[in-house]
Amino acid sequence: MPDRGNISNIRLKMKKDTQRHKGPRTQAPEQNPEERRKNFQEVSLGYTPAMAQLEASRCIQCKKPKCVIGCPVRVAIPDFLKQVAKGDFLGAARTVKNSNALPAVTGRVCPQEDQCEKHCVIGIKGEPLAIGKLERFVADYERLHQKAETIETAPPTGKRIAIIGAGPAGLTAAADLAKLGHEVVIFEALHKPGGVLFYGIPEFRLPKEILEAELDYLKRLGIEIQVNYVIGKIKTLDELQEDGFDAIFIGTGAGLPYFLDIPGENLNGVYSANEFLTRINLMHAWEFPVFDTPLHHHKTFVVIGGGNTALDAARTALRLPTTEKVMLVYRRSREELPARLEEIKHAEEEGIEFHYLASPLEIKGTNGWVSEIVCQKMELGEPDTSGRKHPQPVENSAFPLKTDAVIIALGSGVNPLIAKSASDLQTDSHGHIELADPDINLTSRPGVFAGGDIVTGAATVISAMGAGKKAAQGIHHYVMKVKKTLI
Amino acid sequence: MFKILDKKHLAPQVFRYLLDAPDIAKKALPGQFVIIRLDETGERIPITISTADPTHGTLTLYVQATGKTSMEMSRMKIGDFILDVVGPLGNPSPIDLFGTVVLVGGGFGIAAIHPIAHALTQAGNKTISILGARTKELVILEEEMSKASTIVQVVTDDGTYGAKGLVTDTLQELIEKKEPIDRVIAIGPIVMMKAVADLTRPYGISTVVSLNPIMIDGTGMCGACRVTVNGEMKFACVDGPEFDGHAVDFEGLLNRMKTYLPEEAEAKEKYLKETEGKCRIAEISQIYG
Numbered sequence: 001m002p003d004r005g006n007i008s009n010i011r012l013k014m015k016k017d018t019q020r021h022k023g024p025r026t027q028a029p030e031q032n033p034e035e036r037r038k039n040f041q042e043v044s045l046g047y048t049p050a051m052a053q054l055e056a057s058r059c060i061q062c063k064k065p066k067c068v069i070g071c072p073v074r075v076a077i078p079d080f081l082k083q084v085a086k087g088d089f090l091g092a093a094r095t096v097k098n099s100n101a102l103p104a105v106t107g108r109v110c111p112q113e114d115q116c117e118k119h120c121v122i123g124i125k126g127e128p129l130a131i132g133k134l135e136r137f138v139a140d141y142e143r144l145h146q147k148a149e150t151i152e153t154a155p156p157t158g159k160r161i162a163i164i165g166a167g168p169a170g171l172t173a174a175a176d177l178a179k180l181g182h183e184v185v186i187f188e189a190l191h192k193p194g195g196v197l198f199y200g201i202p203e204f205r206l207p208k209e210i211l212e213a214e215l216d217y218l219k220r221l222g223i224e225i226q227v228n229y230v231i232g233k234i235k236t237l238d239e240l241q242e243d244g245f246d247a248i249f250i251g252t253g254a255g256l257p258y259f260l261d262i263p264g265e266n267l268n269g270v271y272s273a274n275e276f277l278t279r280i281n282l283m284h285a286w287e288f289p290v291f292d293t294p295l296h297h298h299k300t301f302v303v304i305g306g307g308n309t310a311l312d313a314a315r316t317a318l319r320l321p322t323t324e325k326v327m328l329v330y331r332r333s334r335e336e337l338p339a340r341l342e343e344i345k346h347a348e349e350e351g352i353e354f355h356y357l358a359s360p361l362e363i364k365g366t367n368g369w370v371s372e373i374v375c376q377k378m379e380l381g382e383p384d385t386s387g388r389k390h391p392q393p394v395e396n397s398a399f400p401l402k403t404d405a406v407i408i409a410l411g412s413g414v415n416p417l418i419a420k421s422a423s424d425l426q427t428d429s430h431g432h433i434e435l436a437d438p439d440i441n442l443t444s445r446p447g448v449f450a451g452g453d454i455v456t457g458a459a460t461v462i463s464a465m466g467a468g469k470k471a472a473q474g475i476h477h478y479v480m481k482v483k484k485t486l487i
Numbered sequence: 488m489f490k491i492l493d494k495k496h497l498a499p500q501v502f503r504y505l506l507d508a509p510d511i512a513k514k515a516l517p518g519q520f521v522i523i524r525l526d527e528t529g530e531r532i533p534i535t536i537s538t539a540d541p542t543h544g545t546l547t548l549y550v551q552a553t554g555k556t557s558m559e560m561s562r563m564k565i566g567d568f569i570l571d572v573v574g575p576l577g578n579p580s581p582i583d584l585f586g587t588v589v590l591v592g593g594g595f596g597i598a599a600i601h602p603i604a605h606a607l608t609q610a611g612n613k614t615i616s617i618l619g620a621r622t623k624e625l626v627i628l629e630e631e632m633s634k635a636s637t638i639v640q641v642v643t644d645d646g647t648y649g650a651k652g653l654v655t656d657t658l659q660e661l662i663e664k665k666e667p668i669d670r671v672i673a674i675g676p677i678v679m680m681k682a683v684a685d686l687t688r689p690y691g692i693s694t695v696v697s698l699n700p701i702m703i704d705g706t707g708m709c710g711a712c713r714v715t716v717n718g719e720m721k722f723a724c725v726d727g728p729e730f731d732g733h734a735v736d737f738e739g740l741l742n743r744m745k746t747y748l749p750e751e752a753e754a755k756e757k758y759l760k761e762t763e764g765k766c767r768i769a770e771i772s773q774i775y776g
């Protein structure tokens with residue numbers, strides 16, 4: 001078990017006025033690849049206070065900070081970095097939390113290289129500030145050093161809000177609404193709240209303990225979380241409104257797995273990434289038989305895809321006790337991999353075998369079980385509508401990969417359960433909920449708001465949180481206006 | 488937390504549970520199911536809702552103790568709590584005036600057939616229910632089924648009760664007797680549903696089966712429950728569980744049901760060892776298992 005106690009052991013040298021440090025980016029310590037590829041503990045161990053101060057002091061405190069523009073929720077980055085540099089970690093945490101309710105999560109999972117850090121001016125000549133790692137540091141510091149405070153909320157408004165889905169969008173909306181004095185009930189389909197943060201993103205990237213702490217914060221805000229509640233089945237939107245909810249927020253995500261539509265997908269040993277990750281993260285299949293949900297013992301895995309989901313599935317597969325080899329098949333090249341850079345690096349270090357420019361044709365089996373997957377080579381052609389070079393098959397280039405399991409991680413669509421049960425909720429041809437007023441995330445149905453992956457399709461944690469915040473403001477205005485007209 | 492209000496041992500390995508679940512009871516319709524998880528380390532298993540009583544807020548479930556989870560459940564007592572019950576899931580069975588409907592139930596499938604038979608009879612159909620079991624003592628719900636259907640016929644493999652043979656023999660007789668059958672609904676073991684579908688196919692009798700693949704979430708999120716119908720991939724939990732029996736790829740389903748056989752056996756063995764001497768169902772399952 002890596003030693004994490006050092007965060008509190010190191011004595012801080014606090015300088016009165018911090019000088020700018022011009023050195024390279026401060027690297028956070030990590031579990032070494034040989035060790036971590038067989039355990040589920042977090043890969044990055046995070047900064048020590050001294051490291052955090054050193055890194056934060058690289059910031060030149062831009063007057064017009066570009067980094068902030070790159071952040072979907074506009075964290076006051078220079079302000080919190082200044083506090084870190086001075087050693088005021090709790091103050092820094094408060095600054096971050098003003099605009100971001102889950103910094104311990106986003107600091108770990110935001111694709112920073114495409115967001116805040118992409119725009120940091122220090123990055124023009126050198127390496128950008130490690131904003132994500134610092135955000136994580138202050139959130140962790142606060143969790144370990146601050147006693148649970150009672151959170152100030154506005155006086156009760158008497159308004160009741162229903163939140164559907166306990167993913168980052170729903171949780172953020174719930175927290176903001178509770179702080180504004182509304183009574184909030186979250187309805188979640190699964191038996192644990194958290195959405196993808198719980199069932200999708202694995203322990204070695206986002207320890208469940210951190211998520212639990214964030215959920216605890218919501219409970220202290222007085223939010224009720226009703227699990228095992230599939231809206232659209234047990235209750236319709238109409239019924240929620242009849243139950244006296246003044247407004248509803250839908251944050252049900254994009255959890256419907258896509259398959260490949262190639263022969264052999266029904267063989268045993270073929271999983272959607274969602275099934276594979278859910279068995280492990282939500283149901284603890286890696287601890288079978290202590291936990292009752294099984295996972296077949298495979299030796300070799302082929303994962304199809306190149307996003308965060310694919311990398312999470314591959315690295316999770318690697319960590320299972322009987323796994324000998326994990327391959328990843330992606331139809332473009334390394335440059336186009338949509339996953340976070342840090343995950344790609346980690347996966348390479350851990351020994352995942354990447355097969356670029358390849359696409360699956362058929363899964364073959366013996367006795368009903370996967371035995372190999374036939375792929376073909378691809379080459380990159382002209383850029384397509386997404387702006388990325390379009391992969392095209394190379395003729396007569398089929399090649400087999402021997403494997404006994406295949407995990408399909410091709411992204412996901414939205415779940416039609418709620419839209420099916422409410423005909424007046426407008427959706428596009430893919431089933432995404434359409435917003436009638438995108439400024440406040442209002443849907444076509446009065447009093448019903450939506451945000452996160454259910455609106456945008458599979459995106460990021462922080463964008464879902466941003467949508468939750470915006471919707472919370474919209475809902476607040478909506479219910480307070482309704483209240484006034486009633487008086 | 489969901490309280491077990493009543494529990495009855497009906498037949499070897501077959502138990503009836505009455506659960507306190509008012510919100511689900513209000514909404515459940517024939518053909519729908521719940522997913523339950525007994526405790527923190529438990530797995531999620533789907534179980535058909537046999538009766539939903541909205542007035543008393545209860546659900547009646549029939550569970551066959553075949554593996555670790557269902558056996559553990561069979562050891563729970565009246566007054567105990569089940570940690571998670573989620574539902575009602577799946578699409579309800581269409582209730583309409585079809586004319587004459589033959590309902591074929593095998594094993595715990597009889598529990599699933601029961602609410603559908605009841606609703607169809609209420610809707611004015613002539614309902615002929617065929618109940619199949621291996622042997623006399625495994626015939627469940629006969630009395631309830633007699634009340635719920637126009638005619639009931641019991642069939643046992645060994646002939647210890649009702650007619651001797653298979654449910655398909657009785658169905659074949661009905662067809663040969665020129666009974667004008669408008670619809671067949673078959674729920675039970677996969678091999679039984681397949682046999683029924685194979686029998687009715689040449690006669691062009693519309694046949695519905697209720698599929699029970701391995702499930703996890705039950706909301707369309709994992710794809711574990713995928714089945715091939717008409718050459719297309721469907722998720723039984725959200726697209727089903729009922730499908731056109733003539734279009735289902737039963738071979739594929741049978742194969743997928745084997746995925747966890749070694750692990751299921753491992754879990755069951757471990758459980759039986761741990762509970763040895765303490766558990767009556769262990770003996771029962773050694774006799775019948």
Ligand SMILES: Cc1cc2nc3c(=O)[nH]c(=O)nc-3n(C[C@H](O)[C@H](O)[C@H](O)COP(=O)(O)OP(=O)(O)OC[C@H]3O[C@@H](n4cnc5c(N)ncnc54)[C@H](O)[C@@H]3O)c2cc1C
Nearest residue numbers: 165167168169189195196231253308452453459460461464
């Ligand atoms: C494996 C994986 C790894 C990822 N890694 C990253 C990453 O590193 N960085 C990043 O930024 N993004 C990542 N993403 C994407 C990110 O997780 C999502 O964009 C984000 O979680 C979307 O949030 P959400 O709140 O909209 O929905 P979700 O997180 O999907 O939550 C929706 C919730 O609603 C519930 N629900 C659904 N239907 C109903 C219903 N009818 N009634 C009640 N509840 C319902 C679901 O059970 C779920 O809990 C990853 C995604 C996956 C799958």
Ligand SMILES: Cc1cc2nc3c(=O)[nH]c(=O)nc-3n(C[C@H](O)[C@H](O)[C@H](O)COP(=O)(O)OP(=O)(O)OC[C@H]3O[C@@H](n4cnc5c(N)ncnc54)[C@H](O)[C@@H]3O)c2cc1C
Nearest residue numbers: 532533534535549550551553554555556557595699700751
């Ligand atoms: C929609 C649906 C409705 C169902 N309704 C009922 C019901 O009303 N009563 C009831 O007793 N069971 C029902 N089942 C089956 C039940 O879910 C399984 O029997 C259960 O998962 C067994 O769990 P276990 O741990 O006790 O046994 P396991 O150890 O998991 O399995 C024991 C045996 O049961 C078989 N099995 C495993 N999963 C299933 C499954 N999903 N369906 C059929 N056989 C399975 C295994 O192959 C094995 O032979 C239903 C299944 C579905 C999908």
Ligand code: SF4
Nearest residue numbers: 071075106110115116
């Ligand atoms: S929330 Fe994400 S994008 Fe914003 S500052 Fe934090 S790590 Fe960067």
Ligand code: SF4
Nearest residue numbers: 059060062067120121
């Ligand atoms: S752009 Fe970089 S240097 Fe400028 S304020 Fe932001 S983090 Fe600091």
Ligand code: FES
Nearest residue numbers: 705707709710724
């Ligand atoms: S059980 Fe997961 S999709 Fe049906």
